[in-house]
Every structure is written in structure tokens, then in C-alpha cells.
Amino acid sequence: MLDTLPAINGSGAASELLIDLGAIKQNYTDLKERLGGVECGAAVKADAYGTGMDRVGPALFEAGCRTFFVATVDEGIALRGLLPDARVAVLNGLLQGTEEVFPEYGLIPVINDLGQITRIRQMCVTAGRALPAMLHIDTGMSRLGLTAGDMKRVSEEPDILDGPDWLYALSHLVSADDPADPSNAAQLKRFREALPHLQQRMQASLANSAGIFLGPDYHFNLARPGFALYGGRVKDGEPSPLAPVVRLSARVLQIRDVKAGDTVGYGGTHKVRKDGRIATVAVGYADGYLRALSSQGAAYLGKLRLPVVGRVSMDMLAVDVSDVDPADLHPGGFVDLLGPHYTVNDAADAAGTIGYEILTGLGHRYTRRYIDAVSGES
Template identity: 40%
Template sequence: MTEPLDLSDIPSPLRLRLDGDALVHNWRTLNDMSGRAVAGAAVKANGYGLGAREVVARLSAAGCRNFFVAHWREAAEIADLVPPASISVLNGVLPEEVSAARRIGAKPVINSMDQLATWQASGGGRCDLMFDSGMNRLGIEDHRAGAVAAMSLDVDTVMSHLASADEDVPQNAHQLARFQAVASHFPNARKSLANSAGIALGTDYHFDLTRPGLSLYGGIQRKQLEERIRQVAYPEARVLQIRDLQPGDKVGYNATFTADRPMTVAITAIGYADGYTRALSNHGYFTVGESQAQVIGFVSMDLCILALEDGVRTTPVWVCPRFNLPLSAAASGRSQYELLTSLGYRYDRVWLSKAHKTSESLKSLTIR
């Protein structure tokens, strides 16, 4: 058997250009919108697919002091970058995780009476508490707030989670009222309710600490964020081949597209395994230099076929799928969260300064 190969010098035909300036701008914007509260950052799911370590390093340098992950492995991945006590593990702590939790030093977000018993039995210590205010996901039942407060726990933050902050519905006010009742039992703990969309609901929802996630990475759920949040992620795919089609030529699996005229197409190295959903078959769009190209045929696991505009005889080495998150979500039927977190491991993640964001994309191929 041979030693494992070093993959660091093997280029990928996929890359994700990431705008660190936009990331920091978005956090500062959400922090300002949080009023007297401070904004933390949800960096779970590998920083919503962009790379948790790079995200945390940039946001920490910008002044962010509170980070939220889902799992203990995610906490361990960033615990050398920020004080572990500034990391909250949203899924709480299970008996088999106690040893790792103690070793890492992050705070569990206690979600149930069982988790509370597990934490106390292991020695207790600093923790956060999540109460259910009407979402019926994770969270201690809100009617137990008084009994939990009487336990003299070492609580940093008491929190709940809004289910419908991206909509103007009565549920938001109902959850706010239930959380306010819970919060009254914990006068010495910080309070946190608002996610990205919740920040835009107004000051009543801000309390002491907000927990933006999606909008840090360019997602927009409410109109109040449209002119303030900048795009962060720009996927790009390598052109692998140029083909000329004749009328009647069929394209892709199950021949869902048939050429009705002479056409030139580009075969690109991106597919549904890379988060480019099959739902965009025959109607997704890519930017190809100064022009647009429509996806034709079914999106394959690793490939897309693009119909180049008539008269286009050169194409960039790299092409860009349309990735405006709200528009892409509407076109694909997938949530903005899914679009971000499904950007897989095959992308080279490249954090670039403004001066270098497009230089490599300017190289072109001549169509033969």
C-alpha cells in the first residue's frame, strides 16, 4: 500500500469565490441593526457551507464575540480560534458527549430536562438554556422556566428561536410574549431570540444578543435587508468541452431538450452533487463572460450543459451559475439555506481581495 496522496496541489474544476469584505460588512450591518444588543454569528454547518474556520477568523477580527454551532465536532473545529467559552453548541449535550464537552470548553445549550440532568450530573458549569416558545423543536417547555431558574444554574444566555420571522404573522408576537415571560425568571442572564430575519422585526425582538446566520452569508429573507446585505459566495465551474449541435440533436439524460437550430454548447464541471439542483434543468442560467447561457437538458451529478448565445465564439475558462440567493431559491424551489449548505467539498474555497475577485475569470477559450 502507498501513502495517502497530498491533494493540496491538485486543482479542482470547481471553485467558490468568497468575499470576506462582504461577510464582515454583513455582520457589522446586522450588529448595527441589533440596536443595544450585540450580534453573534451562527457558524454551524461549516459556516453555512463557506468554511467555518475562515468565517470565524474574519468575524472575530471584526469584533464578533459569540459563535453558535450545532455539534461538538463543529465546536472543536474552531475552538483554537476564539475563546471556547464564546462558543455555544445549539444541540445541547448528550451523555456520550460530556467528555468531549468538558475537553473542548464550549457551552452546551441545554434543550431539555434530560440534558439538564446530564449536565448537572457531570459537574455542571457555565451553560445556555433554550426554551420552546411555540416552535416545538428543541427547547425546555416554557412553563418550566420558574422551576429551572430555582436550580441556581450558571446560566450565560437564555434563548428561544423564532419559527416565522421571515413572515408578518401573529406567531411572531405570540412567541415574543412567551419568551418575555420566560426571560423574567432569569434577570441576571443575557437574553437572545432573534435570528437574521428576527433582527429586522424590530427592537422588541433584540434583547441582549442576536444570532444572525443566513444574512451573514448573503441571504435575504425580509425587505428591510434587501439594500443592506451583500452577496458573499460566487460559485464558478470549469468549462470542460465545447460542442456544436445540429437541429434534431438531443441533449442530456432522457433527451429532455432537442436542438431546433444549429447551436454551440459548453459542458461545465458542476452538477447536483455540487449543490446545483436538478430542479434547474432546462431553465437555470449561467454568466458566461459578458453573456448569459441557459442550462439545457437535465443537470447531471457532475455536469451541466449550457446553450451559448448565438454568435458567441469565445467563452471564459470559468463560468458562473446564477447565485443570487433569493432569486436562486425562487427559481429552484429550494431554500436559501439549502443552496448555501449544499455547496460541497469539491469546491476550492478561495477568499479573495477586491483586486483579485475576477482576474482568473478573464481567461478565455476559443470555440473550435
């Protein structure tokens, strides 16, 4: 999809982040089909993983998604303003001082401990009705959710759950992107062991993006994909089976001849081996292009790979354009730093991190343009 699009729209922007809403909708549809009849939700936390919740939320709703997950109350309030008819769940839970916010904005708290259970029950009494909630069970992450001890108490005192309208019991997989990791089966076993105490009250949700690809045993009643919707990989070390969503095109500020022995960038960490040409590009770590990509990352001009050389600085980086015909690139032109030939997953591998960090770290100095390459809209 992105491979057929122009790199820039002719504006004077230093760089452009192009986001393909059609690809996001297609990825959602593909994941939904893989789930069979199981409901497919969507995680749109962190501003839809850096792609813009204000545009992505409505696009996913248009694609059929009705249950959305955010991290914070503020994100939930913002999404509610965009999607008045969606179910919006807040993963960070029911924190003290937020009790009035959830019913006011129709948000669903994901309950993470026994104290929050007490809090949601009191809220139901105050409201005079059963408020919706979800119950998070920790099966191995040791982060949020009811512990094994908490679940023992729930099994011994089932009335502790009286009051709320419990929608789902959920848990989060630790290593779903590694299908061979035994923790997947161990978490599935713990989750199943917890459900008999809960299934008369609520349905179940375990699979994140990668969990969907572990197979039907992990699907239960609702899946919660996030990273995969935005083109992220679902299996460690392998290309994503889903469509790329973002394309980052950056403007060339200057092209200069360099001689063998010249150095490039701060610290002189790159030494030119033979005479050539270097292009200075208007993107740096202040734009979310990680400093770890110094002499590791790559830009592309069409299908031609241009290695990043020297240190990435705050506002600029350098690429070796010695192999580019001078007629094909000049100051004011653009190269792709992310796109169909170099995805967020590729950049993450080069930086020694994960695609989540690349995607969510994209800055706000870019001119953002939204298109739908599937329908041809822009």
C-alpha cells in the first residue's frame, strides 16, 4: 500500500509522517478473521501507539471494533468524546480520586486488586446500579492484576464480586511473541484454573496481538490486539504478516562531497573510507529517531538503501548517498526513514530495541498526513 504513494505532499515541512488508516482497518479485519467468531477489540493507548487516536479510533470503529482499551483515564475521556457508542476500558484501573470520572464518561475500569474491587462495589451502591467493570488476573507478568492469593480469597468469598456488571476476566501474556516459550502454556493453565470461579459472572480475554497467533486455545471470548494493528510483528525475529502503517519521509538539507579520511558527525565516530557523498537529513533524536540508530539505521530512496553514518544528533542525521545518481536526489528532496522497505520492526532491530519504542516515540515535529490507500482517499 505505502509503496505506491508519493513521499511528500509538496509542503515546506522538514519531514512528513504518513499514516495509512486503510492499512490499520485492513489489519483489524485480518485479525478479526483469524479469530473466527471471537470478538476483536483494539488497544489505542499511547495515542494509538503514536499514530493518532483521534483518527485511528474512528477508523477502527468504522471497521467494526466496539471495545477499546486505553491506559489512562485521560485517554479514556478523550476517546469517549470521539466514540460515544464504544466500550472504553481503562487498563490502569480504578485509582483513588477517579471514582466519579468513570460513570460520568461511561468508562470501564479494569480492576487490578482487592482494594479496587471494594471501590467499584461502593460506586455501584452510590450509583444505585451495576456499573460495568473488568477483572485483571495476574498469571505471570507480576505487574498489575489480582495475585494468586487474591484469587484464593475470591474463590473462598465469591460474594466479594457482588455489585458490578463484570464484563470480562482478563490477563496479559508475557512472551506471546515467542511461541516456543513455556510461559505461554503456563499462563494459559493458570488463567483456565481461575475461570471456574468467575465464568458465571463474566467472559474471558487473554490474547494480545501475538496471542492471537498462538491459536484458538488462547482466544476465549475477546482478543485485545494493539501493536499488530499498526504493522508490528507478532513473532520475535520474523517480519510482520500485517500491512505496514507508517511512512516517515525526511527532507535533505544538504549534500556534500567527502574525501577518504573525513569524519562525519559528533565525535567523529564515522570515518569515510573512500571519496563519496553525504546527505544531511532533517530528523534527529528530538523527533524520536533513536540515537541508538547512529551508524546502524538506514534511509531509502525508492528501493535503494542508504546507510545512516555517524551519530544521530538532536535535529539531524547523515546518510551515505554515494551510490545515488546526483540527478535523483538534491537538497529539498526526501528520503524514507521508515516505510515499506524499512519498517518500524527493521529500525527496532537495528537499534537493539522493539518496534513499540520506535512507533510510540515518533515526535510531533512531523507534518502528519492521513490516507486510506485501500480506498484511495487522502
